[in-house]
Structures are given as structure tokens and as C-alpha cells.
Amino acid sequence: DAGVTQSPTHLIKTRGQHVTLRCSPISGHKSVSWYQQVLGQGPQFIFQYYEKEERGRGNFPDRFSARQFPNYSSELNVNALLLGDSALYLCASSGTSAALGELFFGEGSRLTVL
Amino acid sequence: GDSVTQMEGPVTLSEEAFLTINCTYTATGYPSLFWYVQYPGEGLQLLLKATKADDKGSNKGFEATYRKETTSFHLEKGSVQVSDSAVYFCALISNSGGSNYKLTFGKGTLLTVNP
Numbered sequence: 001d002a003g004v005t006q007s008p009t010h011l012i013k014t015r016g017q018h019v020t021l022r023c024s025p026i027s028g029h030k031s032v033s034w035y036q037q038v039l040g041q042g043p044q045f046i047f048q049y050y051e052k053e054e055r056g057r058g059n060f061p062d063r064f065s066a067r068q069f070p071n072y073s074s075e076l077n078v079n080a081l082l083l084g085d086s087a088l089y090l091c092a093s094s095g096t097s098a099a100l101g102e103l104f105f106g107e108g109s110r111l112t113v114l
Numbered sequence: 115g116d117s118v119t120q121m122e123g124p125v126t127l128s129e130e131a132f133l134t135i136n137c138t139y140t141a142t143g144y145p146s147l148f149w150y151v152q153y154p155g156e157g158l159q160l161l162l163k164a165t166k167a168d169d170k171g172s173n174k175g176f177e178a179t180y181r182k183e184t185t186s187f188h189l190e191k192g193s194v195q196v197s198d199s200a201v202y203f204c205a206l207i208s209n210s211g212g213s214n215y216k217l218t219f220g221k222g223t224l225l226t227v228n229p
Binding site: 003004033035040041042043044045048050055056058090092100101102103104105106107108 | 118146148155156157158159160163203205206207215216217218219220221222
């Protein structure tokens, strides 16, 4: 069975640009969460979606946005990129609203902002 | 707010040594506690969990007990293997305050096991 898949795996952008990261959850999973992992730190929560509705948002600026599609895949968008946005962006899916904490993570999209 | 504090790494052990990685937490209510592991080149994986006080989570020889009185969830393994080399993250999910949708992670502890 396919796990959580993310694309692209690596990308390089310059300050001020926009980026879109994509995530396909495990088949049958209706919840998708996004986390940012800066080098040497633990993942930080950005968004959670369940059944196409936003259920939670972390302490990130409005430059960060996301959405979930009818097939439960998801996109994370970041506008006006800053150097500090350089990180590994993780997508995770779960079969419930994620309240049980049992998330299945993808390998991440590594974003470098120059 | 919720927070998780892990012992600073890196931790380097010889094969068959005993492992302890300390984790303490601050949270409102009664959180569920987790250990996630990140092997080189792979995504985060759930290693074990405990959902209430005195519960013991276990998997692959690893154990951790939910200690409400000390707000701790220390990870232990009696005999580590080279294949256990990875980054270990302690995490919690709050069951109160409307925050039961996000995991709060510690900073992670890098474990290297030498043959």
C-alpha cells in the first residue's frame, strides 16, 4: 500500500517567491496535517484539515495557506518567501480527525530559500 | 501552552547498551503521549504511545511509561542495536482546550549506536 506521498521532494526558491507543496494521503485517510521542521528542531504544527475543512491552525503568518481537495489530497502554499521559511515541510495523514495523534508522515519536501 | 522537553543529544552508545532518553511535558488536562522515530532518509514513524496515566507503551523492544506525577514519558530499551540509530521525538496531543488536532513535539534526540 502506498504511504503518504509528497512533492516535490526538494526545491530551491528565492526570497519573495511563492511555493506550492503537494501531499497525497494514505488511501482512505480523510485527515491531512502539515508540519514545518527546521534543522535541529522538532516539527511545528501548521494546519490540519479533516473532510476538507480546516480544523486547526498553528502560529504561522497569513503567508501560509492550505486547502484540501475532494479526493483528500492537500496543498500547502507559502507566499512572499523569507529565508527563515527554509525547512523540511512534512505532511501527515490519519484515518480520523487526528485527535488520536497517530499520524502517518511522508518523507517531506525540503525547501531552500536563497 | 503545551510543551515537550527532551534530553539534549546526541547520544552515542555501543551495541547492547541500555538506552534512556528523558522526556518531560507541560500540558493542560490529560494529554496523550507519543514517541516518534525518524530513521535516516525516512519519514517520521510512530514508535509507541500511551493515552492515560500509568499506561506503558511498547514496541520493538522500546518502552515508555506515562508518569503523571512527574509529567514524564522516558524512552527505554534494554539492549540497543545498530539499526536503532535514528532521531527520536517525544510528542503529546492535548485533549483539552480545543487543541486536540495537533502534535506538540520535542526537539528530538539523535541516537547513534556503534557496533
